[in-house]
Amino acid sequence: xxxxxxxxxxxxxxxxxxxxxxxxxxxxxxxxxxxxxxxxxxxxxxxxxxxxxxxxxxxxxxxxxxxxxxxxxxxxxxxxxxxxxxxxxxxxxxxxxxxxxxxxxxxxxxxxxxxxxxxxxxxxxxxxxxxxxxxxxxxxxxxxxxxxxxxxxxxxxxxxxxxxxxxxxxxxxxxxxxxxxxxxxxxxxxxxxxxxxxxxxxx
Numbered sequence: 001x002x003x004x005x006x007x008x009x010x011x012x013x014x015x016x017x018x019x020x021x022x023x024x025x026x027x028x029x030x031x032x033x034x035x036x037x038x039x040x041x042x043x044x045x046x047x048x049x050x051x052x053x054x055x056x057x058x059x060x061x062x063x064x065x066x067x068x069x070x071x072x073x074x075x076x077x078x079x080x081x082x083x084x085x086x087x088x089x090x091x092x093x094x095x096x097x098x099x100x101x102x103x104x105x106x107x108x109x110x111x112x113x114x115x116x117x118x119x120x121x122x123x124x125x126x127x128x129x130x131x132x133x134x135x136x137x138x139x140x141x142x143x144x145x146x147x148x149x150x151x152x153x154x155x156x157x158x159x160x161x162x163x164x165x166x167x168x169x170x171x172x173x174x175x176x177x178x179x180x181x182x183x184x185x186x187x188x189x190x191x192x193x194x195x196x197x198x199x200x201x202x203x
Contacts, residue, residue, distance in 0.1 A: 006103045008139030009130070011155055013147050013175075014164025019194035020143040021047035021109055023162060028073060028107050028141055037139075038066060038095065039073045040088045041107035042081035048073060048109065059087050066091070073107065081114035082123055089129045092136035103137040111142040112149045122151035130157060147174040161199040165191040175199075 010027060012020045025048050028039055040062070041048055052072035056062040062076050076084045088106040095102045108114055115123030130153070133140060140158075144150050148171065155161070155178050163180070165188060166172065172185050180199045187197060 006137050006139055007134050007159055008105070008141070009133065009158040010141045010160045010162060011150075011158040012141065012143045012162045012164070013145070014166060014196070015145060017193070018164035019196070020145075020164060021045065022194070023164075023196065024048075024107055024109065024141050024143050025050070025073065027162075028105055031105055031139065032071070032073075036070070036102050038070060038091055038102055038104045039107065040066075040084060040091060040104065041073050041075045041109070042084035042113065043075045043077070043107075043109045044079065044081070044113050045109055048075060048107070059083065062087065063091075070102075079113070081108055081111070082125065084108070085114060085126055085129055088138060089125075089136060092138040096136055101137055103139060105139040105141065108140070108142040111144050111154065117150055117154075119148055119151060122153055127153065130154060146171055147178070156201075158201050161201060162196050163188055163199060164196045165189065165193070 012024050014020050031037060032039055053075060054065050054072055055075045055077050056065055057077055062074050066074050076087060088104050092104040095104060111117055115126050147155060167189055176185055184197050184199060
């Protein structure tokens with residue numbers, strides 16, 4: 001896939017312990033294997049693990065690490081994921097100016113930890129970065145325990161929903177609002193641990 005065609009916005013939803021974080025990092029590594037990609041992550045639960053994971057305490061440290069060894073998943077260990085979003089946008093903007101741009105992949109283990117995210121609030125910086133992702137070649141993978149936790153726009157503008165087991169009718173109703181078909185909704189409450197279904201969205 002050419003950089004200019006990169007439109008990756010994958011929302012991963014499911015209850016605690018269902019396998020969201022494992023899936024998110026697995027999918028990130030799949031994308032990294034397809035082409036050279038900068039991967040920047042926010043991991044407040046310390047769920048992203050592996051020999052290819054590099055952790056930093058500041059933006060300057062991460063940028064230096066990314067420059068020295070760009071492969072792998074680069075985690076910025078800060079409380080507010082908004083800092084990670086802004087850093088990923090800056091990396092994407094810089095990469096875009098290169099003759100052969102490298103795309104950037106942003107992994108958010110808990111999207112509710114990003115800029116006071118709520119069903120009724122989406123930080124303007126996040127909104128712009130998400131809506132303009134193709135222009136800076138910035139892919140997204142984000143996790144949420146419930147579809148109601150995050151602002152509707154992050155779901156509605158996604159390209160793909162990866163759905164693990166969600167048990168309540170309210171959560172299923174929200175997924176139905178997002179276009180998940182009835183047959184898929186019927187299967188979701190009975191999914192075994194670490195099993196999921198995928199729903200493609202227009203994005």
